Amino acid sequence: MQAKNGVCEEGRLKPGTTLDERVSRIAYCDLGTDCADCGPWRSTVRHVPWEDVNAPGPIRFLRSKDVQIRVKPAAVPRDASFLFAFTTPAKDFGVSHQLEYFGLLEPALTQAMYLELKAACAGAGAGGARRPLVVDVGANFGWFAILAARLGCRVTAYEPVLHYRLLLLYNIHLNDLSSRITISDKAVSDKAGKVSIVFPYSGHWGSAGIEGINIDKGADAATGVEDALAVRLEDEVNEDVLLLKLSVEGYEAAALEGAERLFRTGSVKHLALAYTPGAAERWNKFDMMLRSPQALASMLQAHGFRAGLLPALEQDAFKGFDQPLPPLQEVTVTNLQYDAEDVRRWKNGTLGCPLPAALQKLPAWEQCFSNPESFSPRSLRSVMGHSGRLWLYSAGAAPANLTLEGAAGIVDPAAPAETYYATNKQGLGMGGRPCTTTDPKAQVRHRCRCTDTAVCGAEADAVEAAAREGSLPQNYVLSPGNSKKPLDGLEAAASMLA
Structure with missing residues (x-):
């Protein structure tokens, strides 16, 4: 604990101060335990378990497990504003990474x-x-x-x-x-x-x-x-x-x-x-x-x-x-x-x-x-x-x-059987990859149109021919009869997996 050093280290705002939304700061102390530096902790809750020194609060417990706690204002509208704690992006490059660098x-x-x-x-x-x-x-x-x-x-x-x-x-x-x-x-x-x-x-x-x-x-x-x-x-x-x-x-x-x-x-x-x-x-x-x-x-x-x-x-x-x-x-x-x-x-x-x-x-x-x-x-x-x-x-x-x-889909489910390239309005290729940022070497396989014929022109010609011929296995189209009772179709697939 680094209390009584002139810096509020509970993660909360010291009265009369604001936090820079772009910067997180580390919480070293549980709420209400660094009052000398933070001022009194005012809360609508009357008691918390960590008032007992033998009952570690969340910050004390997590720090004992080598978990660093960072706090940052959430990048949300003012009417929903809140402070939010997470851990270091060095250990969590999912949730904490997003919050550290974007606050969102x-x-x-x-x-x-x-x-x-x-x-x-x-x-x-x-x-x-x-x-x-x-x-x-x-x-x-x-x-x-x-x-x-x-x-x-x-x-x-x-x-x-x-x-x-x-x-x-x-x-x-x-x-x-x-x-x-x-x-x-x-x-x-x-x-x-x-x-x-x-x-x-x-x-x-x-x-x-x-x-x-x-x-x-x-x-x-x-x-x-x-x-x-x-x-x-x-x-x-x-x-x-x-x-x-x-x-x-x-x-x-x-x-x-x-x-x-x-x-x-x-x-x-x-x-x-x-x-x-x-x-x-x-x-x-x-x-x-x-x-x-x-x-x-x-x-x-x-x-x-x-x-x-x-x-x-x-x-x-x-x-x-x-x-x-x-x-x-x-x-x-x-x-x-x-x-x-x-x-x-x-x-x-x-x-x-x-x-x-x-x-x-x-x-x-x-x-x-x-x-x-x-x-x-x-x-x-x-x-x-x-x-x-x-x-x-x-x-x-x-x-x-x-x-x-x-x-939903890269290709509209109602599109003709020979359709190969993406038809969705979002401009997405297979796996939700934006076609505009997909490398020409991968464009055609991901159902994006080739933008560099020197790289993917021959591939595009071959794939388009296969789609017209109906020889692409992933271009299969379910028979209309399967759509009459949609859940039956899924149950039939389940029975085939048994």
């Missing part, structure tokens, strides 16, 4: 939540009325939970990893939001019981999850394991939910299935879903790979939700909260049928294979199967990288600030 996490999802929750929660709680409920599953350090609470919502935040939960706790008290946020240390799944949560000590701290399925063994070198109690949301929540945010690192299907009653009864208005197909793909878990599009299809067909794919905006491309979000590609059950068919073909070795002889001689096509290039361009999977962010809303709850335009 996932700008498209943050803006969508800001707009929707501001409209629904502003002024809530007046006259003793109950505030609308936001449920944040996989709360991590609490970015979205804090944002929702600052906008006037009531939040239940699920975070089973102790390190992350302590950062969440610190962020709650740092912003004096303990009256609006309830923390749960439980995991969320489709079955109640004990589960193992694997989390990284370095790498992508946001990749922690059940069984560690989204852990990147290359980037997330050091990992830990904690046991947690898993619960079903439908057993936990007994009221209407304005927004359910799910970030469960590959276990989306299990979490959705465990909340089925809430969807069936119309209790959930909006769902912000971190959709991570790349987690199961990393381990060739074909059953799990299929289960995700099945669960999404059920949300659309059985429960009447509509879904849009949020743009994968980088912070430096974010135009600001005062600018409208671009229209979202709409996720359809037809898209998801292609996802399911791709899984079936992947398992039996025919996804993107065999290639026409003319293509096998080309450098970009030396490998028959390649992820994501071999996926159907009509699938949802084709338009995202390892993961994507979806916004779903129930019937009658269409957001005023989000619009859906055109079906």
Whole structure:
């Protein structure tokens, strides 16, 4: 501890001072323990556990585990302003990297939540009325939970990893939001019981999850394991939910299935879903790979939700909260049928294979199967990288600030069978890569038009000929009969995987 040195080192603002939004500073002391330098800590909470010197507060505990805590003002509109704590980007080059260098996490999802929750929660709680409920599953350090609470919502935040939960706790008290946020240390799944949560000590701290399925063994070198109690949301929540945010690192299907009653009864208005197909793909878990599009299809067909794919905006491309979000590609059950068919073909070795002889001689096509290039361009999977962010809303709850335009996919699912190049308005190639920044050597394989004929002209000619001839295996088109009962199509793919 470096208290009584003339510098406030609790992470909070000293009365009469402001923080430079561009610079983070390190927190060395728990709130209320460096009062000589910070002034009295004024909070609406009467007592905190770390008032007892034998009970370490979040900062003291995390520092004992060699976790550095940095604090920075969030780069959000003034009516949602808050301070936010994270760790050093040297150990977490996911969440903490974004916050250190931009002060903003996932700008498209943050803006969508800001707009929707501001409209629904502003002024809530007046006259003793109950505030609308936001449920944040996989709360991590609490970015979205804090944002929702600052906008006037009531939040239940699920975070089973102790390190992350302590950062969440610190962020709650740092912003004096303990009256609006309830923390749960439980995991969320489709079955109640004990589960193992694997989390990284370095790498992508946001990749922690059940069984560690989204852990990147290359980037997330050091990992830990904690046991947690898993619960079903439908057993936990007994009221209407304005927004359910799910970030469960590959276990989306299990979490959705465990909340089925809430969807069936119309209790959930909006769902912000971190959709991570790349987690199961990393381990060739074909059953799990299929289960995700099945669960999404059920949300659309059985429960009447509509879904849009949020743009994968980088912070430096974010135009600001005062600018409208671009229209979202709409996720359809037809898209998801292609996802399911791709899984079936992947398992039996025919996804993107065999290639026409003319293509096998080309450098970009030396490998028959390649992820994501071999996926159907009509699938949802084709338009995202390892993961994507979806916004779903129930019937009658269409957001005023989000619009859906055109079906998801690199190629429109209704396009003619011979269509090869990307047709989406966003100008994206396979895996969601912008065609404008894709190297000419990779353009054609990613379904972007060749911009340098000296590099990719011959490849473009060969691919276009194969598309016209119908000899490109990834250009398959599902028969119209499969669209009459979309869920049946996904179930048929499941039976083929058995």
